[in-house]
Amino acid sequence: MTKPAQEAETPPLQPPGPAEAMTSLFARFKLPDVVVPPLDAERWNATRPDASAAWWATVACSTALTEALEGQTAHLVTRLHRQNRRVLEVGALNRQTLAHIVVLETVLSTRHHTTPGDYLKGHEVAREVIAEAIQQRVITRAAQVRMRELGDAAMRGVIDHFVLSAQRYTSLKGIESPNPFATPLRLAANAAENSRTADIAAAALSHLLAVSPANVGPRTQRLPPGTPVQVLTAEARHISGLISHSPSNGKAYRIWLPGRNSGVFRSGRLQPTAAFPVVPLHRRVVADPLTAQNLLVALIASARQPEEHTPRDPHLRKMDRADQHDLTSALTEWSGLRIEDLYLELEPDIKNAEARMCAVLDSAPEMVSLYRQTRPAATAGSLPALRAEFPQTPVAAPASGRGPRQRPTSQANESARTPSSGRTA
Secondary structure, three states: OOOOOOOOOOOOOOOOOHHHHHHHHHHHOOOOOOOOOOOOHHHHHOOOOOHHHHHHHHHHHHOOOHHHHHHHHHHHHHHHHOOOHHHHHHOOOOHHHHHHHHHHHHHHHHOOOOOOHHHHHHHHHHHHHHHHHHHHOOOOHHHHHHHHOOOHHHHHHHHHHHHHHHHHHHHHHOOOOOOOOHHHHHHHHHHOOOHHHHHHHHHHHHHHHHHOHHHHOOOOOOOOOOOEEEEEOOOOOEEEEEEEEOOOOOOEEEEEOOOOOOEEEEHHHEEEOOOOOOEEOOOOEEOOHHHHHHHHHHHHHHHOOOHHHOOOOHHHHHHHHHHHHHHHHHHHHHHOOOHHHHHHHHHHHHHHHHHHHHHHHHHOHHHHHHOOOOOOOOOOOOOOOOOOOOOOOOOOOOOOOOOOOOOOOHHHHHOOOOOOOOOOO
């Protein structure tokens, strides 16, 4: 009896050159007026992506859920689309951006991902809602009903588009003036059935509300999505979170809580609290708790990777430990959770992120060559954010008197810990 023929092993995926990666990303985000210009491939591929930025992109992208990468793709492609056409043609981009382009496309390729048509439809719906609102000076009831009828993928597209529009407006007009995209974001958050999708809008709104109270909108009896609140849990503990859904009757709110699934709390068990502090990291600035939690999960998951998946430059890992320390401190101090409890709540997400990162690097082993170079890491502040950020300025100190976080001393950085396996007494 003969043995069945063994299936041929899938060959390892090779990271594309910058020009090929750029073309592929534009092909993934197909909107009518977003078209990649002809690229001079030789000049594009002549520049090696920055090693430090490649490692940071690998940490952020390979640990993320694929649906989150759709938002990253939308941001990166629209940002590049606004670049000078000649800059794109000859690849005159900085090496950090090239690293992000190559890593993001490689991760999407290892997952054999095709952008859902409904997600792109969501971007188109958002543009129509904005155009209609500009013309009629109000978001009509019909537009609100249309958003409520969208599926989850389309709703993600709507919210990602509103977030990108709000960020672009802030970058052009500054943080002092009210952002006209705060209202669409609030409506989209309330329209989203999937709590994870609504959480994205709530996180963006929390930043808008923190930097400009005028973005709260007309005073009503109910608190809008994005409002930071302190809730009284079933265990009689006070924990800070963000409102992700505000009911029309103002009685039962859906709240995003750090390290936990969103929960529903009656208005009598919550009260507004201080905004999440601005957290300066080595590679970017974080100003909302959801982004802080996602990056914390990514950093811990990357620290658990086998040695062959990690960079040779010890300075990169030292920066990771310091950033992990800062994110942990910010989340626990703001939320009221103990470090042990936060890590225990996050452990399932960390394990999943660790598996996702390992799967990517096993499928594309040559990807490590992008960052396993022994060379000085890029200095703090030189690396672009992997997801769109609002321009950062110092935020007024909350009622407690505490202002934006300062970077800890080197001694404190070295004390950053990996998650413990249980709760404290």
